[in-house]
Amino acid sequence: MAKLVLDFEKPVIELEQKILEMRKYADNLDIADEITKLEERVNQLRESIFSGLTRWQRVQLARHPDRPYTLDYINLMTEDFVELHGDRYHGDDRAIVGGFGRLEGRTVMIVGQQKGRDTKSNLYRNFGMPNPEGYRKALRLMRLAAKFKKPVITLLDTPGAYPGIEAEERGQAEAIARNLFEMSHLPVPIVVVIIGEGASGGALGIGVGDRILMFENAWYSVIAPESCSSILWRSWDFKEQAAEALKLSAPDLLQQGIIDRIVSEPPGGAHRNHEAAAMTLKNTLLEELKELGKIKPEKLVEKRVEKFCRMGAWKE
Amino acid sequence: MAWFRRSKVNIVSEGPKRDIPDGQWTKCEGCGEIIHRKQLEQSYYTCQKCRYHFRIGSKEYFNLLLDPKSFKETDAKMRSVDPLNFVDTKRYADRLKDSMRKSGLNEAVRTGTAKINGIPIVIACMDFSFIGGSMGSVVGEKVARAIDRALKKKTPLVIISSTGGARMMEAAFSLMQMAKTSAKLAQLSDAGIPYVSVLTDPTTGGVTASYAMLGDVNIAEPGALIGFAGPRVIRQTIGRDLPKGFQRAEFLQEKGFVDVVVHRKELRETITKLLRMFQE
Ligand SMILES: [Zn+2]
Numbered sequence: 001m002a003k004l005v006l007d008f009e010k011p012v013i014e015l016e017q018k019i020l021e022m023r024k025y026a027d028n029l030d031i032a033d034e035i036t037k038l039e040e041r042v043n044q045l046r047e048s049i050f051s052g053l054t055r056w057q058r059v060q061l062a063r064h065p066d067r068p069y070t071l072d073y074i075n076l077m078t079e080d081f082v083e084l085h086g087d088r089y090h091g092d093d094r095a096i097v098g099g100f101g102r103l104e105g106r107t108v109m110i111v112g113q114q115k116g117r118d119t120k121s122n123l124y125r126n127f128g129m130p131n132p133e134g135y136r137k138a139l140r141l142m143r144l145a146a147k148f149k150k151p152v153i154t155l156l157d158t159p160g161a162y163p164g165i166e167a168e169e170r171g172q173a174e175a176i177a178r179n180l181f182e183m184s185h186l187p188v189p190i191v192v193v194i195i196g197e198g199a200s201g202g203a204l205g206i207g208v209g210d211r212i213l214m215f216e217n218a219w220y221s222v223i224a225p226e227s228c229s230s231i232l233w234r235s236w237d238f239k240e241q242a243a244e245a246l247k248l249s250a251p252d253l254l255q256q257g258i259i260d261r262i263v264s265e266p267p268g269g270a271h272r273n274h275e276a277a278a279m280t281l282k283n284t285l286l287e288e289l290k291e292l293g294k295i296k297p298e299k300l301v302e303k304r305v306e307k308f309c310r311m312g313a314w315k316e
Numbered sequence: 317m318a319w320f321r322r323s324k325v326n327i328v329s330e331g332p333k334r335d336i337p338d339g340q341w342t343k344c345e346g347c348g349e350i351i352h353r354k355q356l357e358q359s360y361y362t363c364q365k366c367r368y369h370f371r372i373g374s375k376e377y378f379n380l381l382l383d384p385k386s387f388k389e390t391d392a393k394m395r396s397v398d399p400l401n402f403v404d405t406k407r408y409a410d411r412l413k414d415s416m417r418k419s420g421l422n423e424a425v426r427t428g429t430a431k432i433n434g435i436p437i438v439i440a441c442m443d444f445s446f447i448g449g450s451m452g453s454v455v456g457e458k459v460a461r462a463i464d465r466a467l468k469k470k471t472p473l474v475i476i477s478s479t480g481g482a483r484m485m486e487a488a489f490s491l492m493q494m495a496k497t498s499a500k501l502a503q504l505s506d507a508g509i510p511y512v513s514v515l516t517d518p519t520t521g522g523v524t525a526s527y528a529m530l531g532d533v534n535i536a537e538p539g540a541l542i543g544f545a546g547p548r549v550i551r552q553t554i555g556r557d558l559p560k561g562f563q564r565a566e567f568l569q570e571k572g573f574v575d576v577v578v579h580r581k582e583l584r585e586t587i588t589k590l591l592r593m594f595q596e
Contacts, residue, residue: 163545173524173544184499232404311492312453313399
């Protein structure tokens with residue numbers, strides 16, 4: 001299978017392949033020493049590349065087709081997951097999935113945007129771009145969680161809400177607005193995780209919560225760098241500059257007070273080791289849910305509103 | 317000499333620019349009629365021939381809707397600070413300065429307390445002339461405080477939107493204003509206080525996907541462009557032309573997202589009627 005290798009990943013992956021090949025002939029002790037040395041070198045190389053990633057490089061990692069998606073996390077983190085479909089009004093949006101499952105024995109509602117990995121699955125998932133019925137399904141499921149007093153986990157990973165004729169006819173704006181409104185006072189804990197791409201209102205439409213977590217190489221902003229480039233620079237060629245200007249990386253957002261916590265990724269990025277990424281997320285979620293579970297619903301909602309009210313910068 | 321002057325095209329605007337020109341005569345964008353400034357003022361800045369609604373700002377809306385001298389502006393001095401040191405082809409800090417100078421405004425929304433036919437209200441009105449009526453931290457914060465004031469005073473809230481959406485130059489801060497304003501509106505709603513949202517041309521993007529669509533009653537002006545994605549983006553995505561009247565106020569009413577399309581000359585009376593009935 002031909003896997004996508006990003007330019008900046010190449011030196012690491014080439015070395016790793018060399019090590020793999022050498023292992024085949026590793027009966028010889030001399031080579032074992034050599035392998036150990038090479039492994040040290042590859043670790044150093046990886047460390048130096050990944051500690052100096054540009055914002056655009058992180059955007060590329062966030063979009064890597066091998067990156068774990070919502071259903072991958074659900075499969076790796078939960079037991080007894082039952083996917084629940086449909087918004088009860090129009091249909092089932094396959095760009096948003098959700099359902100009840102158990103996280104270390106504890107029932108949770110997980111809702112997330114779902115991308116596809118190849119052309120066929122991307123068409124099926126509409127490239128992870130939800131229609132209004134997706135947001136309405138998400139809201140239905142979150143209300144269901146509230147009814148049974150179960151916490152909600154949302155996983156954000158979308159290039160944006162779908163900009164189509166039918167999406168507008170069915171009220172894309174209203175669907176997103178309604179979710180922001182309802183999520184802000186849902187009386188159960190909500191933990192939001194940006195796992196890949198957090199593009200604009202399409203991502204935020206399931207992104208209001210008590211704790212906002214973000215994977216190390218995810219991005220989150222008001223607009224995708226390419227679109228920002230096309231509008232402000234009037235050309236598609238300034239995506240790198242746009243990514244820098246938007247300050248859309250996890251460390252940026254932590255500093256801006258928009259997210260609460262960065263979830264670290266396995267060496268080389270989440271796409272290199274789904275299991276490790278999922279285990280880190282699972283443990284982080286369990287910690288967060290434990291803390292949030294101690295807070296009374298009214299207090300939770302009050303703090304949630306205050307949290308979003310603090311966001312922004314102005315002078316008077 | 318031209319009959320009328322057009323101001324510079326704004327970065328987030330869609331379609332032709334329709335601000336009121338400074339000259340005495342204006343050409344109607346709807347039917348081409350040449351209208352005198354005085355006549356335009358008397359007809360609520362609409363064309364008497366074709367009902368075309370000219371784009372106006374907060375100053376004009378406050379004059380048209382509110383009881384004389386009842387408007388007390390709040391948070392008038394709040395300003396943007398360029399938290400990300402954002403630079404594209406121009407520094408955001410310079411864009412802000414230019415916009416302030418050209419528009420005579422401090423930001424893209426003005427808020428205050430006022431009376432409409434004797435009913436005390438809290439009002440917010442956006443100005444498209446300030447960076448395309450885009451929502452950054454200041455717009456979000458001023459709207460949130462307006463909602464707080466309505467909560468505290470237990471008076472109805474009216475918000476008039478005119479916007480291209482969230483402001484790119486404040487990136488994630490702008491995005492979060494959608495959550496902030498919607499969360500505040502949920503509190504207002506829980507307290508049983510009415511909120512009338514007025515959508516004017518254009519109302520798109522992050523503002524539509526937050527407070528503009530969340531009115532207990534959503535009122536739109538005739539012909540106003542209202543949507544989430546802009547028409548150009550949709551055209552690019554689907555690769556074909558959009559149907560006639562798509563994303564216009566009447567279309568939104570037909571699809572069930574706007575309660576009523578109201579001619580600007582009836583806006584004051586319609587809001588008054590509703591607020592009176594809510595209060596009885
Ligand atoms: Zn006309």
